[in-house]
Amino acid sequence: MIHSAGDPVKQVLDTVASTIRAYNMIEPGHMVICGVSGGPDSMCLLDCLDILSGEMGFGLFVAHLHHHMRGEQADKDAQLVVDFAQSRNIPVEVGHAYVLELADALKVGIEEAGRIARYRLFFDLMEQIRPHRIALGHNMNDQAETVLMRLARGAGTQGLAGIPPVNGPVIRPLIHVPRGLIEEYCRKRNLPVITDVYNLDLKYTRNLVRYEILPKIAKVLNPSLVETLAKTAKVLRWDADFLEEQAEAAFLRTSMKEGRVTLVCERSVGDLPRAIGSRVLEKAWRECAGKTDNLEVSHILRLLDGGEDPLSLPGKVTVHRFKGQLCFYPPPPEEVDIPVRVPGCTSVPQLGLSVHTRIRDNPRGGYRKSEFKQGKSFFMLELRAWVDYNKCEGELRLRTRQPGDRIAPLGMQGNEKTVKDLLISMRVPRYYRSFVPIFVSGDKLVWVGGFRLSEQFKVSADTCKIIEIEIEPLLRRRQNCATI
Numbered sequence: 001m002i003h004s005a006g007d008p009v010k011q012v013l014d015t016v017a018s019t020i021r022a023y024n025m026i027e028p029g030h031m032v033i034c035g036v037s038g039g040p041d042s043m044c045l046l047d048c049l050d051i052l053s054g055e056m057g058f059g060l061f062v063a064h065l066h067h068h069m070r071g072e073q074a075d076k077d078a079q080l081v082v083d084f085a086q087s088r089n090i091p092v093e094v095g096h097a098y099v100l101e102l103a104d105a106l107k108v109g110i111e112e113a114g115r116i117a118r119y120r121l122f123f124d125l126m127e128q129i130r131p132h133r134i135a136l137g138h139n140m141n142d143q144a145e146t147v148l149m150r151l152a153r154g155a156g157t158q159g160l161a162g163i164p165p166v167n168g169p170v171i172r173p174l175i176h177v178p179r180g181l182i183e184e185y186c187r188k189r190n191l192p193v194i195t196d197v198y199n200l201d202l203k204y205t206r207n208l209v210r211y212e213i214l215p216k217i218a219k220v221l222n223p224s225l226v227e228t229l230a231k232t233a234k235v236l237r238w239d240a241d242f243l244e245e246q247a248e249a250a251f252l253r254t255s256m257k258e259g260r261v262t263l264v265c266e267r268s269v270g271d272l273p274r275a276i277g278s279r280v281l282e283k284a285w286r287e288c289a290g291k292t293d294n295l296e297v298s299h300i301l302r303l304l305d306g307g308e309d310p311l312s313l314p315g316k317v318t319v320h321r322f323k324g325q326l327c328f329y330p331p332p333p334e335e336v337d338i339p340v341r342v343p344g345c346t347s348v349p350q351l352g353l354s355v356h357t358r359i360r361d362n363p364r365g366g367y368r369k370s371e372f373k374q375g376k377s378f379f380m381l382e383l384r385a386w387v388d389y390n391k392c393e394g395e396l397r398l399r400t401r402q403p404g405d406r407i408a409p410l411g412m413q414g415n416e417k418t419v420k421d422l423l424i425s426m427r428v429p430r431y432y433r434s435f436v437p438i439f440v441s442g443d444k445l446v447w448v449g450g451f452r453l454s455e456q457f458k459v460s461a462d463t464c465k466i467i468e469i470e471i472e473p474l475l476r477r478r479q480n481c482a483t484i
Contacts, residue, residue, distance in 0.1 A: 028058065032058055033062075061091050065094075067114060139175065140227070144229035155297060261330075288328035299314065322429050360466045362464060384471070387468075389467050
């Protein structure tokens with residue numbers, strides 16, 4: 001090693017090494033993608049990992065995002081990172097994203113669009129080179145800023161625990177190193193670094209917190225505010241991790257998933273301590289929305305209050321009470337219209353189900369109600385239907401319902417109803433109706449999947465061949481973490 005006692009280089013390297021070991025971030029033989037923007041944090045991180053890789057026995061790969069926001073300067077930034085990586089014989093990949101356009105397209109801020117673009121690059125590389133970890137340069141000051149921002153916006157224990165040192169494959173070896181020490185390290189090691197003008201622009205929230213708000217609070221209340229907030233986050237993470245473990249077990253006991261809807265037993269979650277019950281509801285929202293974010297305290301309190309029904313949550317999730325369950329519905333799928341394999345299996349992820357079909361001879365010369373598969377679905381009444389093969393014109397298709405859809409339900413002597421009226425009469429929740437599969441042949445409705453077959457397509461004594469259609473919703477039962 002190249003340092004003496006008290007040297008900032010030694011302090012940083014020792015802290016990074018101890019952080020890696022404390023959180024079991026990297027094991028011998030691992031390949032690590034290091035995200036490098038070219039700023040002091042990421043250059044310090046890359047240099048540290050390069051030095052430590054020999055004694056710890058892991059490999060490195062550098063990823064840099066060219067965000068196309070600074071003209072020729074962005075080209076120079078990318079080249080700086082490439083040149084530095086190549087000087088260390090480290091493989092490097094430059095990804096490209098037009099962050100300003102991405103922000104407009106996703107209707108998010110530039111900071112968030114940049115984060116999304118970076119993670120897209122990292123996870124694309126995960127698919128290509130199969131590394132074990134992605135190392136990012138978040139430091140102690142980033143942690144303090146995050147805690148302060150989340151406190152101001154309203155967050156629970158999980159949110160106030162700040163940036164996790166390890167989150168899946170993502171690791172943050174600099175999380176316990178203050179920014180000032182990182183900058184000293186870069187000077188001592190004579191590392192080339194980039195100064196991004198966007199990191200100085202106070203119109204961005206984090207920059208405002210970093211350069212104005214946090215220093216002012218520190219001056220008035222606590223000169224060591226950064227260290228104090230970082231330590232607070234560390235302690236709160238201990239609490240959050242323990243509560244999260246308890247909540248995960250409670251979530252599996254009290255919830256189930258059918259298709260794309262997550263259901264939580266209202267009475268069961270009401271019997272839980274609020275510290276656990278609130279996390280169960282947050283987990284239900286995350287599972288439904290496909291997010292890893294934390295819900296703000298205001299949303300959690302609205303869920304626990306129980307007065308508002310239906311309730312709208314971030315991610316366009318709607319919560320509705322139905323038959324003693326809190327049902328978390330994702331936004332309705334875009335229009336679905338696909339051919340159904342006959343015979344065969346057709347996956348319909350937009351609706352959270354698959355369809356299995358078989359061609360059978362007509363047993364005993366007629367249709368029997370008892371042949372239907374019953375009882376596996378919370379929402380659907382029947383998961384299997386038998387259809388007269390010869391009455392189907394052309395291919396069988398599956399789609400979502402459309403305005404004006406009509407069907408003559410089996411057993412109603414040919415009298416037609418709109419699909420909307422049929423589902424209302426069967427007390428199907430309005431938020432679930434968009435996820436009901438509609439089977440059609442030509443321009444005729446064959447089966448309102450899970451609910452009613454058309455009289456026109458029923459199996460009779462004259463039927464020779466039958467199409468057996470079976471719906472299989474994706475299920476997660478209570479007390480069972482497996483997806484069936």
